[in-house]
Amino acid sequence: MAPARAKEAVEVGLELAAEQGTDVTFVHVLRPDESHRGRGSLRRPSRRIRPYESETALAEAAWAAEEAGVSYELHRMSGDTVDKIIAVADAKDADLVVVGSRWRGAVALALLGSVSNDLMKRAERDVFVVKTAPARVAA
Numbered sequence: 001m002a003p004a005r006a007k008e009a010v011e012v013g014l015e016l017a018a019e020q021g022t023d024v025t026f027v028h029v030l031r032p033d034e035s036h037r038g039r040g041s042l043r044r045p046s047r048r049i050r051p052y053e054s055e056t057a058l059a060e061a062a063w064a065a066e067e068a069g070v071s072y073e074l075h076r077m078s079g080d081t082v083d084k085i086i087a088v089a090d091a092k093d094a095d096l097v098v099v100g101s102r103w104r105g106a107v108a109l110a111l112l113g114s115v116s117n118d119l120m121k122r123a124e125r126d127v128f129v130v131k132t133a134p135a136r137v138a139a
Contacts, residue, residue, distance in 0.1 A: 009100035009130040010061045014068045016098065016128075023071035026061040027088050028054045029081040082118040089125055098128045 010026070017024045058074045065072040077084045089097050101116040116129045 006057055006100050007060070008132055009098050010064050012128070012130045013098035014065055014070050016096070017070045018068055020095075022095070023073070024065060025073045025075060025088060025092055025094070026058055026065075027075045027077065027085055028058050029077050029079060029084045030054055031081075032078050081115050082122060085115075085119060086123050089123065094125060096126050096128055097123055098130060100130045100132055 013024055054076055058076060062072060062074060075088055077088075085097060085099070088094075097119060099116045099119055101114065116127070120127045120129065
């Protein structure tokens with residue numbers, strides 16, 4: 001199942017595409033160590049997204065696009081997330097990049113960085129950041 005921020009970004013992107021009568025391109029990027037883990041690897045398995053989770057996220061995005069009646073393409077890649085998203089957006093001459101964000105605190109942002117923040121700084125096209133609603137905790 002795709003993370004909430006990805007699902008919300010898909011929903012917003014599809015709504016915008018439907019309103020504008022345009023298509024969408026879904027991009028899911030894995031770090032190189034997550035997509036090519038062969039026998040004899042000394043690296044510890046990542047606790048982040050696994051390749052099958054990437055396939056599930058893209059399948060869910062495709063299903064949502066079909067339900068919305070929006071034409072789409074899927075891209076699953078390995079490498080630096082921001083570099084790959086920018087490369088696809090440039091190759092497609094995208095009007096807009098829509099990305100989800102969990103909106104980390106200032107300390108976490110400084111220590112860990114943020115894909116959405118880096119995209120806004122580096123992309124030469126508009127970036128629409130969809131803020132994920134915080135999970136509610138039952139009292």
